Amino acid sequence: MHPKAQDDLNNRIFRLTYNQHYDSATVLLTSNQPIIDAYYYAVLDIDLSYWKNVTGTDTPNYPAFEQTLTKYNLRSVETFDQKAIQLIMLSYQLRYQLKRYRVFDAILTRKKTLILFNELKDRSTLLTSDQQELFRLYSALILYFDNYLKPFFIANKKENRIAALTEMEKLTHSENNITATLSTYFVGKIYLDYEKEFRKGAQHFQTLSADYPANNRFKKLYEDCLSKAAN
Known part of the structure; x- marks a missing residue:
């Protein structure tokens, strides 16, 4: 598939997800799996499942999301692409475990994630430019939560979190x-x-609400930020 056509398809699926049209996004994603780049397919698939089953619904289906994670948690990962996809999976797994207050599981996932991240970080040039940006994003996300989970007495814990957050802020302008x-x-x-x-936080959710007007979750998060800022 031509790169522009691939990008257009990826964005159609992504926009359906973020406007909370999960069934339509699922149909479009799965029906086009053979022609979607495997790296982007994993991002779209895991993120769609996270929104549909965890964060973008009033009736979470946690087992369904865990099943999605399991699909990408391969016992044997040999190629760079397989490892890069597994790193994405681990970043979602880590956030999910923290969201569910499964701190012990999150600590174990953090260890696996860091081992894989340190193996891959100097080889990200093997990815396309768009994939490299996503790799930078997930890397910063991993480093943020790595430092969040470190004991409070560890030196530079806050500075490292802020550095990771700053990197993610830059990527909001991608x-x-x-x-x-x-x-x-x-x-x-x-x-x-x-x-x-x-x-x-409110500034970011206001931006998202404008970009994805059908997403009620963004509106709720924006209101939550304003409410907490006022207290």
């Missing part, structure tokens, strides 16, 4: 819509749930 949207969402959630900088 020309690639998927990278920009994911970055904006991740940063907004971090400001809301971890850094407790609610006004900054």
Whole structure:
């Protein structure tokens, strides 16, 4: 498939997901699996499952999301592409475990994630330019939560979190819509749930609400930020 046609297809699926049209996104994604780049397919598939089953619904289906993670948790990963996809899976697994307050599991996932990240970080040039941006995003996300989970007495813990957050902030301005949207969402959630900088979080969710007007979750997160900022 021509790169522009591939990008257009990826963005159609992504926009359906983020406007909370999960069934339509699923049909379009699965029916086009043979022609979608495997790296992007994993991002779209895991992110769609996360929205459909965890964060973008009032009736979560956690087993369904865990099943999606299991699909990408291969026992044997040999190629760079397979390892890069598994790193994406682990980044979602880590956030999911923290969201569910499964701290012990999150610590174990953090260890696996860091081992794989350190193996891959100097080889990211094997990815395309758009894939490299996504790799930068997930790398920053991993480093943020790595430092979040470190004991409080570890030196540079806060500085490293801020550096990772700054990298994600830069990526909110990416020309690639998927990278920009994911970055904006991740940063907004971090400001809301971890850094407790609610006004900054509100700015990001306001942007997302404008870009994805059918997404009620973004509106709710924006309102949550404003409410907490006022208290």
